[in-house]
Amino acid sequence: MWTSMFVVFDALTFFYIVLGVVLGIVVGAIPGLTASMLIALTLPLTFSMGAIDAISLLVAMYVGGAAGSLITAILIRMPGTPASVMTTLDGYPMTQKGLAGLALSLGIGASFMGSVISWVFLILLARPLSELAVNFTDFDFFAMVVMALFLIVLLSKGNMLKGLIAGLLGVLVALPGIDPIGGNYRFTFGVVALRDGFALLPVLVGLFAGSQILNELICPSESSGLAGAQKTQASVRLRRRDLQRHWGTVLRSSVIGTWIGILPGVGANIGSAVAYSVAKTFSSTPEEFGNGCEEGVVASESANNATVGGALVPLISLGIPGSIVDALLLGGLIIHGLQPGPNLFRNSPDFVYAIFGTMLLASVLMLIVMYFTTAWIAKIAMVPPKFLLPALVVLSIVGSFTLANNWTNVVVMLAFSVVGFFLERNNYSLAPFVIGLVLAPIAETSFRAATMYTDGQMVPLIFTLVPMVSVALTIVMTVFMFRVNRDV
Amino acid sequence: MRSTLKYGMVIFATISAMFSVSAMAQEYPSQPIKIIVPAGAGGGTDVLVRTIQPYLEEELGAEIVVINVPGSGSVAGSRRVKDAEPDGYTILVNHTTLLTAMATEKADFGLEDFIVSAIAIEVPLVVVVPDESPVDNLADLWTLAKTPDRPLIAGVNLGAVNHFSLLMVEDAFDDVAFRYVQTGGGAKTSAALLGNRIDVGVLAGSEAKSLFESGDIKIIAALTESRIPYLPDVATAVEQDVNAVLGAKYSWFMPAGTADDRVEVFSKGLRDVLENTPELRSTFEERGFILTLMSGPDATVQNSALMSRLNDIAATLQ
Numbered sequence: 001m002w003t004s005m006f007v008v009f010d011a012l013t014f015f016y017i018v019l020g021v022v023l024g025i026v027v028g029a030i031p032g033l034t035a036s037m038l039i040a041l042t043l044p045l046t047f048s049m050g051a052i053d054a055i056s057l058l059v060a061m062y063v064g065g066a067a068g069s070l071i072t073a074i075l076i077r078m079p080g081t082p083a084s085v086m087t088t089l090d091g092y093p094m095t096q097k098g099l100a101g102l103a104l105s106l107g108i109g110a111s112f113m114g115s116v117i118s119w120v121f122l123i124l125l126a127r128p129l130s131e132l133a134v135n136f137t138d139f140d141f142f143a144m145v146v147m148a149l150f151l152i153v154l155l156s157k158g159n160m161l162k163g164l165i166a167g168l169l170g171v172l173v174a175l176p177g178i179d180p181i182g183g184n185y186r187f188t189f190g191v192v193a194l195r196d197g198f199a200l201l202p203v204l205v206g207l208f209a210g211s212q213i214l215n216e217l218i219c220p221s222e223s224s225g226l227a228g229a230q231k232t233q234a235s236v237r238l239r240r241r242d243l244q245r246h247w248g249t250v251l252r253s254s255v256i257g258t259w260i261g262i263l264p265g266v267g268a269n270i271g272s273a274v275a276y277s278v279a280k281t282f283s284s285t286p287e288e289f290g291n292g293c294e295e296g297v298v299a300s301e302s303a304n305n306a307t308v309g310g311a312l313v314p315l316i317s318l319g320i321p322g323s324i325v326d327a328l329l330l331g332g333l334i335i336h337g338l339q340p341g342p343n344l345f346r347n348s349p350d351f352v353y354a355i356f357g358t359m360l361l362a363s364v365l366m367l368i369v370m371y372f373t374t375a376w377i378a379k380i381a382m383v384p385p386k387f388l389l390p391a392l393v394v395l396s397i398v399g400s401f402t403l404a405n406n407w408t409n410v411v412v413m414l415a416f417s418v419v420g421f422f423l424e425r426n427n428y429s430l431a432p433f434v435i436g437l438v439l440a441p442i443a444e445t446s447f448r449a450a451t452m453y454t455d456g457q458m459v460p461l462i463f464t465l466v467p468m469v470s471v472a473l474t475i476v477m478t479v480f481m482f483r484v485n486r487d488v
Numbered sequence: 489m490r491s492t493l494k495y496g497m498v499i500f501a502t503i504s505a506m507f508s509v510s511a512m513a514q515e516y517p518s519q520p521i522k523i524i525v526p527a528g529a530g531g532g533t534d535v536l537v538r539t540i541q542p543y544l545e546e547e548l549g550a551e552i553v554v555i556n557v558p559g560s561g562s563v564a565g566s567r568r569v570k571d572a573e574p575d576g577y578t579i580l581v582n583h584t585t586l587l588t589a590m591a592t593e594k595a596d597f598g599l600e601d602f603i604v605s606a607i608a609i610e611v612p613l614v615v616v617v618p619d620e621s622p623v624d625n626l627a628d629l630w631t632l633a634k635t636p637d638r639p640l641i642a643g644v645n646l647g648a649v650n651h652f653s654l655l656m657v658e659d660a661f662d663d664v665a666f667r668y669v670q671t672g673g674g675a676k677t678s679a680a681l682l683g684n685r686i687d688v689g690v691l692a693g694s695e696a697k698s699l700f701e702s703g704d705i706k707i708i709a710a711l712t713e714s715r716i717p718y719l720p721d722v723a724t725a726v727e728q729d730v731n732a733v734l735g736a737k738y739s740w741f742m743p744a745g746t747a748d749d750r751v752e753v754f755s756k757g758l759r760d761v762l763e764n765t766p767e768l769r770s771t772f773e774e775r776g777f778i779l780t781l782m783s784g785p786d787a788t789v790q791n792s793a794l795m796s797r798l799n800d801i802a803a804t805l806q
Contacts (some may be wrong), residue, residue, distance in 0.1 A: 185594070
């Protein structure tokens with residue numbers, strides 16, 4: 001196995017992996033461009049390459065793309081892809097406090113750890129994990145998501161009502177568009193542009209980056225905005241001290257991210273949202289979340305990078321793609337005459353090991369590339385607002401436009417800039433809003449799909465293992481939290 | 489002065505000659521062709537179009553730009569082509585899902601808004617059951633469906649092609665009603681089959697093949713006109729006396745009103761590329777596609793016949 005993994009050090013393969021990681025990071029960092037777009041555009045170019053080179057290039061892009069988006073999320077409050085929005089919640093406040101360097105270091109370190117931990121699960125437990133995953137029912141999934149939603153509301157301390165309102169607003173924004181089951185239009189109010197609902201990325205870019213721009217334009221004197229970031233320490237350092245402090249969060253979030261990645265059709269943004277909620281529950285300082293909490297950045301980044309390894313688990317062991325990117329990789333495999341599925345291991349073990357090797361090497365390269373380049377990219381935070389603002393405006397508009405080549409998303413982005421501006425002015429936290437927005441569709445779909453099996457009966461669904469365990473865990477964590485709070 | 493004038497006239501003559509040449513060369517195609525993929529980058533349709541793109545560019549001698557317009561289950565991108573100038577420079581590639589969207593009235597337009605230049609390439613569909621299932625063919629499935637107090641659970645993406653294909657099967661069985669549950673596309677349906685949560689599902693031939701070879705599922709019928717080349721032992725539904733033929737067939741549409749000669753130039757180009765490019769054929773075969781090719785009135789007739797069948801089925805859903 002180990003010798004097979006060393007094919008990644010073949011000069012050409014190594015070159016492709018470096019290329020893939022760098023391109024992935026760049027694309028991940030640019031709002032509106034995602035790793036899946038990059039891989040889709042690269043796929044036809046790989047037809048003429050060797051099978052191992054081709055798949056190495058694509059997997060490297062996947063790994064790089066998952067990590068790159070943290071840069072803009074932390075520095076300019078613009079999530080490069082929806083998966084890093086949870087990073088924005090605490091990463092940007094850290095930048096405002098002049099801690100951009102620390103936030104980036106933690107983000108990069110957590111990305112690497114998340115990637116490597118999911119890789120360990122991938123190489124050791126691919127088959128048993130995917131067998132567990134195919135037996136995970138819709139209602140099990142619903143129970144898990146509801147647990148995350150419940151915890152985040154419960155934890156909105158002090159402002160529990162405002163947290164609840166913001167969360168429900170997020171849920172409302174998720175509803176219009178195409179009914180996830182049956183595909184009919186709903187809540188479109190007869191507007192054709194609303195038929196697709198609100199796309200996630202323009203909403204997030206508006207809420208976070210757009211609202212920030214408005215804030216700068218309307219109240220430039222307040223140093224709450226970009227100006228506060230200028231005294232930033234931009235040096236990126238990976239310290240053992242940080243790992244010792246956060247290893248629990250890293251491990252827990254990576255396991256959550258890996259598991260969510262394994263479940264078919266559930267994306268990295270859900271992985272990081274769930275990990276963030278759980279990290280907040282376990283934290284000794286939950287009130288710090290959203291104000292620049294280190295654990296928030298760590299939880300989000302280790303979880304969203306861990307979904308990469310997780311999503312490869314069912315692809316390699318069962319031939320079932322765990323994510324959109326995996327569906328593309330599947331296409332790449334078939335073109336090179338490899339039959340994905342349970343027999344892939346038996347028929348082409350060398351190839352599987354090459355994928356394993358690529359993922360590990362790509363994770364290491366991602367760490368190195370990000371480590372050496374981020375220090376000077378971080379200087380963005382020191383650019384005076386009058387130069388940075390126009391660039392941010394252009395980036396927000398272009399990013400929203402390119403997503404689906406239409407102006408609707410630009411209008412959505414602008415509208416949510418205003419929404420975000422007013423929410424923040426009135427001290428409504430964006431965190432519950434985003435969690436409601438991200439988790440509502442998946443909670444709805446899994447609940448409705450689950451009840452279709454039983455023709456609407458709830459009882460046979462509730463009294464099963466996973467929902468019961470979720471309820472028990474929620475109660476235990478609630479009690480645990482109230483006791484901790486009383487001691488303080 | 490005189491010579492300057494002379495030069496000026498020469499230049500003028502040359503330029504006007506160039507213009508008249510380009511005016512005469514209103515040959516199609518003389519400018520880039522936009523192909524609208526009504527789905528995101530990297531989906532099945534996108535990869536298919538981008539695979540053919542370089543060969544088609546060479547054949548037609550024009551640049552081809554692939555534009556992704558995802559949304560509304562392929563209706564958004566399709567609408568964009570319907571509303572485009574009917575000059576042959578905007579083409580839609582979409583499969584049977586557009587017809588099911590029309591049948592379920594998710595699209596507020598119909599086949600009459602398009603001219604089909606060609607129907608080329610099919611993703612064949614097969615009916616599958618979990619490996620533990622007692623069902624080996626469609627007759628067994630019918631028997632199982634008739635079991636009292638035990639609903640037959642069918643995993644589909646409600647309103648999509650896989651749903652319609654099982655509705656066609658159900659339509660052939662008397663006295664039974666499947667219980668349809670939402671699983672979604674191929675990946676989620678496969679997971680539900682492996683987890684033994686559904687009794688029956690529909691997968692693309694290539695998806696089913698690998699799970700079948702590893703002994704994780706059974707394939708009980710092919711929903712194609714004739715047997716799928718790489719699944720020679722799987723009898724078609726028609727062979728089993730069930731009139732269910734439905735696959736994801738890709739149509740290449742132009743807006744209604746496009747001149748016939750342009751429609752023909754494009755379909756001929758597509759035909760030449762598919763027939764004369766061995767590496768393209770082998771790529772598609774490896775991916776489990778079937779290389780069907782139909783153009784002109786035949787294609788229109790086929791789409792219309794399928795449309796009326798889908799409309800009949802959609803009417804039973806109400």
